[in-house]
Amino acid sequence: LLTWNSYACALPNAKIIIFRKQAACNPVVNKICQTGMILTGFTEIGRIDVTKTSFEDTNGGAGLMKNANYTYVLVVIFTNSKGSDDYSPMSESVCVLIPSAAPLMTNVSVVKTDAKIGEMLVKWTRPLKLDTAFYPGPYQYVVQRADGQSGSNFTPISSGIPAQISPAKLDTVYADKNLNTVAGAYRYKVDFYYSQNNQFKLLDSPSPASSVFLLGQAAVKSVKLAWSANVPWSNDFQVHRVYRETPRGSGKFNQITEVSVAGPNTYTFTDQGIDYYTQDGKFDMVISPDSTYCYYVETVGTYGEGLPRIGLINASQIVCVKPQSDVNPCAPKLSLAALNCESLDASLNCQFTSFTNTLIWTPTLTGSCDQSIASYRIYYSKDGTTFGKIGEVSDLKYLHQKTDSFIGCYYITATSQLGKESAKSEIVCQDNCPSFNLPNLFSPNGDGKNDVFQAMRCPRFVTQVTCKIVDRNGQLVYQYSGDVNGFGWNGRDLNGNVMAASTYFYTCDVTFDVKNEALKSKQLKGWVELVN
Known part of the structure; x- marks a missing residue:
């Protein structure tokens, strides 16, 4: 619960913005000449009326992490005389530790990358400031696991691990085997139990910690890397480490760079083949599009003030990427x-x-x-x-x-x-092959053979036929305009009279379905002999 003195300035419709950052308790200095939120790493968690003097942070109902430090500052937002938003200088900061007797998660590190027999190494501390008189032993731990970096479907994966409060026994390490460490991350927590009436009772659970998950993206003659983790400690404002397999296919990795990170959006690196970290040797290489390159990263983190100063180093899974080429094939x-x-x-x-x-x-x-x-x-x-x-x-x-x-x-x-x-x-x-040809003789005598004057063989790709037929005197005896399937003269005139055996003359305009404009139309002029 945050409380503060009432704001002295009377500003109508003003609001107080509450900012929070999970990190070590470094005091925030209020610089009078600077207004608004001027620091990195802070997130707005609330906005309330300027007359309020308190705010309860429940992390949106999800609860805050145990044994974590949270720094808070306040800023007032108001409307200035020009009608636009303006901000007050920041308040002084306050830092709060969320105490718990639960162990601290310290490591969730990928030991083996494999789709079936992958392995995770999970580590934690003994309970902090445990009142052994109030919570007597014997004690035990139970390791629980959930899928994904934000998974909440925790299930026990260990039986009760006998716990010693003194550091004489290696009982705060667990190897989780036979996992698919290629496809995704895992999240862990360790429940701590004390004894009451000869039964184990859950005292507390630490805030969960996930494994580091690395993504690799092919780029032109380079490989882009990005990684993430969901942990109760801070991996920000640290130096993370990137490793590349050298030589390729050897299974041996050397560190190629250190990445100074300020927040999750900065957990990135692009490998162009240069080895920037030479303390373990200089291994530059040409990033070739016909080869595959493998990587893993180590994050470095720490808990804040009031908690053990432990350097928390955790490894991701190994990812392998084949870069893109900037050379295209030639056109066939x-x-x-x-x-x-x-x-x-x-x-x-x-x-x-x-x-x-x-x-x-x-x-x-x-x-x-x-x-x-x-x-x-x-x-x-x-x-x-x-x-x-x-x-x-x-x-x-x-x-x-x-x-x-x-x-x-x-x-x-x-x-x-x-x-x-x-x-x-x-x-x-x-293009299509147009075809339309006419005979020079037909015999409409009803014998079923050559009874109609029509296109020979198979007319192809004809869209329209317009045709006129006249006798020797120029008298129109037949005319047609339409689809090719309807075209045909049966030897009768326009009144249905049977025409005499003779020579007749035709003019036919034919339109074709073709791309070539020169072939789209064709005019046929000629004669046809009507015989009995």
């Missing part, structure tokens, strides 16, 4: 198999339902391009404007089967084993 050379329009007449019936375009390409494996090609991506556009990916293959050939027509445009790219994509190949386009 693409070609599109030409259609044999004449063969379509012989090989296809008139019910066209499948149209296949065959793409063939050769990789470009010269120059400074990345030659480690893993796959090729195929992009398609109906009209050559907006392209979309339709496939990805490792072969040098792709068959695009369509259901509407042959029309379409394509380009491809090459993708390296590191996921880098080349520039586009040249764009190649396919």
Whole structure:
């Protein structure tokens, strides 16, 4: 519970902001000429009316950590004469220790990185300032574990470990084995029990501590590292250590740098191959995109004033990362198999339902391009404007089967084993094979053979037919405009009269479904002989 003297200035609608930091109890000096929160590491935990003189910190109902130091300062926010927010100077600081007889968690360190047989080392102190007369022995510890850095699903993982209050016995260490230390972190606490009426009674539990979890991210010729931990001590304003496997694949690690951290957002390092820490040797290396690099980090922390001055060093799991390359593959050379329009007449019936375009390409494996090609991506556009990916293959050939027509445009790219994509190949386009031909003789005698004057064989990709037929005197005997399937003269005039055997003359304008503007329309003029 925080209390203070009432604020002396009468400022309407002003608020008091309460800031908190978990760290060692270093006093905060109020500099009169500076206003607002000017220090790092503090978090706003409350905002109350300026007339209030107290505030209870419950950490949002979650409770504060045991055996931890918390520093508090106050700042007043008010509206100035210009109508904008302004701040008072900070108050003097106050530091509070949350006491507990529970042990202190000191270590949750990854000993072995493995998806099945990983191992954690858990350490803690003996109870602090335990009144052995009021809480008699024998004593025991029970280690509990939860999944994740903020997990709360604690379950006991040890039977009762006999505890000695004097430091004569190594009873504050526990090895937690057969874990998946690759996929995530774990969180631990150690319950302390005393004896009452020949039964063990829980005295207290320390604030839990999680393992350090390291993340590695591939970057161009470098590896980005970031780590985190959820612990009751402070890892801030310390120097953390980064280790890299040297040589690669040896299982041996050497320290490559020290990282001065000021808060969780600063728990980062980018390895570009330089070994900044040379006390264990100088091991610079070129970060190559065709190699994998492995790391772990050690955090360094401490409890605050009033608690044992212990250097708390904890190791993360090992992570291995393959850097990115800044070199792309070269664009492949693409070609599109030409259609044999004449063969379509012989090989296809008139019910066209499948149209296949065959793409063939050769990789470009010269120059400074990345030659480690893993796959090729195929992009398609109906009209050559907006392209979309339709496939990805490792072969040098792709068959695009369509259901509407042959029309379409394509380009491809090459993708390296590191996921880098080349520039586009040249764009190649396919067009339809238009076809519309008329005979020069028909015999509408009802024998079912050649009874109608219509397109020969299979007209292809015809969208419209407009046709007129006249006799020798120029008299119109037939006219049509519409779909190709409706076109056909049965030898009768416009009134349904049977026409005599003779020569008739036609003019037909045909429109095709093609990309080539020069082939979109065709006019046919000629004659046809009507015979009985």
